[in-house]
Amino acid sequence: MIVRENCGKINPERIEEYIAAGGYEALAKVVLNLTPEEVIAEVSASGLRGRGGGGYPTGLKWATVAKMPTGQKYVICNADEGDPGAFMDRSVLESDPHRVLEGMAIAAYAVGANHGYIYIRAEYPLAIDHLQTAIKQAKRHGLMGSQIFGSPFDFKVDIRVGAGAFVCGEETGLIASIEGKRGVPRPRPPYPAVSGLQSEPTLINNVETYANIAPILQKGGEWYASIGTEDSKGTKIFALTGKVENAGLIEVPMGITVRCIVEEMGGGIPDGGTVKAVQTGGPSGGCIPAEKLDTPVSYKSLLELGTMMGSGGMIVMDDKTSMVDVAKFYMEFCREESCGKCIPCRAGTVQLYGLLNKLLNGHGTTRDLELMENLCYMVKETSLCGLGQSAPNPVISTLRYFRDEYEALIPS
């Protein structure tokens, strides 16, 4: 384990225990011995990719922000873990908050920022509490504030608590929310790396991404790159839930098969049922049907199956689960969470939900199915932000593998 190595072993409310476990050594090494360029080179060498869902190479993102002219820059930690069925970030923040703060401080040093924000959902009161404690303690120990380790590097972190809007997990929506506005996304470019918070260059990474940083700097990018597959390095935390014997969090090396996760680690389906599909990527993702369970987990292989890594939710469905109902569940979610700014997402999700409902009520026709499929691609291609662009994915994916279930709902 890399990210969760301290989870459950140290008391998250005592910085002394984190330091005793080797915490903040990476930050000291970085601030005292390395140049920002060397830090970015190390992160690039590790092959670490964003753990929030997109999978953008972390080193590249850092380099883009670092290249922007010197001036006010920000680093943001996206802790708005909104995907239903995913709670990896909550666990990391609750049980090892200093690791995230250390990762953010290293990132700030690398890109030339002096101010960080953690945007966290209000649904995670304990995580907020532990973060506040951690920030206070880090300040008291001189690990945050001005002239950290006696160097010219200053860094402070503020917490911003969300108020329940899924779209705020989208980076431009998140920035709007930190600015105290409606969390409505805006078109990109300009990307936040160029013009983000208060129109200044801003680095945004997910909790799990930051939690990987300190070990990478301590043990080297090459060590990290030795774990995992060609395109996906390191480990990933998954929240294994649904119809499975052992539900909970697991941290596995990239490249492990889905079958191994579900059947060996998860203990299979209770009461001798059979796996029908495994859903990944939440409302933006899709499902892996039972016959593809031997697929290794990597960014690329999951995309090829028509789903995505996402933030790490993995929901097991057994043969009693209706895939159309699952698709409806996610569409209802997206319909409720659509911010309403662009029409394809605002109106499209309502129409798609209506069509799914019609099918489930037994009033659907072949024509409705066609219409729904076309509409899916329209919404996907024309929506403004990630929410709308990925909202039809659960429908597209279930249509791809379980079309017979849709067709069975159409009265002949």
Add this chain to the structure above:
Amino acid sequence: MATLSTDRPATPTDKPVLDKRFKAIEIVIKRNHYRQDALIEILHKAQESFGYLELEVLEYVAHKLQLPLSRVYGVATFYHLFSLSPTGKHSCIVCLGTACYVKGAGEIIAALEKKLGVKLGETTSDGEVSLMSARCIGACGIAPAVVFDGEVAGRQTIEAVCDRVTNLMA
């Protein structure tokens, strides 16, 4: 939902400041140096003090931060956690995350709606219990989860939930 009537004074008088609850909001506003970007933090505090965001509170915040009321109202209505109408004495929040849904949260809500005689998102007419849902409370390991008055209960069944609600109302 509150409606914005035009017959109110454009700026609130200083009278509400006498209320202790307004004081609590003012402290947070001062701590945030009257910064407009702290609006969401301030609304959180306001909701904590008042239980919900009534129009007078929104006007007060808008006035203090020198923001148009439309902007404050827009933010308050955008986010799910802000409520513009009073909620019940007790709360019963059913998690509707995927894991909970797959394990029968939908049936639990149907049973509660029947038992309480209200729809999801409503409060019983006696103001006792508000039935709400949450997107995902991150307690997927103990799905299906229901939060009674801020206390998470895992692995819920229809019978267990109905018993708890009866106890809440007693």
